[in-house]
Amino acid sequence: MSESDVHVLARTVRENWSAAAGAAGAKGTESAEGAHRAVGTLEALVSDIVERVRHRAPHGADDALTFLEADPWCFRSGYAKERLLRALGTAEFTEAQRRRGAAVVRSYVLGPDRREFRPVGELARALDDEVRPFLLTTLSQGTPVAARHALWLLMGLSDLDPASLDLPRAREVLLGTCTSEDLYYRQMDWLTMAARRLRSDEWIATVTAEALGTGAPAPLRLLAVLPGVQLSPEQQQHLGEFIINDIASGKPTLPVEELGNLCGHPELDLPAPDRAS
16 A cells, blocks of 8 residues: 555545535435445545554554555544554554654654544554654754643653653643643643643742732643642632632633632632642
8 A cells, every 4th residue: 555545545535525515416415425435445444454453464554654654634534543543552563664653753743733643642652762762852842832742742651750851841831731721621631640740849839829920821720730739828818819700700711620629718619628749
């Protein structure tokens, strides 16, 4: 299988779905059937590749890598790439395949946010030696998006010592992730895990001071996922006022329950802080 084969298949899916969307009556039914057949062909191909990867069959890993290198875009292509990435996470690679797989990981790290990014972590773990140096460098020197992607993958590698990271940049990345309300809530589980692994008393004090000193959403959101936060009664009162004002705005953007658990403000009727360090 070649990259051009993948692109032809993806183009067929796009053209059929486009025709189905613009047709009516019998023509529409025919176009819809063509669209479903095209998608079925795509999914059958991916299922075949996945099975060959899992059974260490000849060319299985090569075809999976070719599909990912082609990076087709069409209906169901993201799901297809997720399946291939997960399958490759347990594959046995030749040296040439390891280099190709590392290049796929790099392309995801340097690219935009994508729905199939999570299983890239499985491929990165399988290619730890090839990708770890790149990820460490990208965390330190990459764009904010690339650095976030790199940190995400680094957090999933085996035996990662947080001291090996550029900790100031890693913590900056976490704060930057909290700037976007949508991104914050979509990645809250990962943020919580990363904050726990990167925590220090000094960092907690810094985030607390910024959150309560500015009232800005990003440090307040980060404060909500940091473990071991202990606030004085005065700080609890101050934080409670931020939360109440956020709710009163009619368009709350803060994680009210998590922050409320930190402050025990009487008007919030939430339990007192009880967060494990």
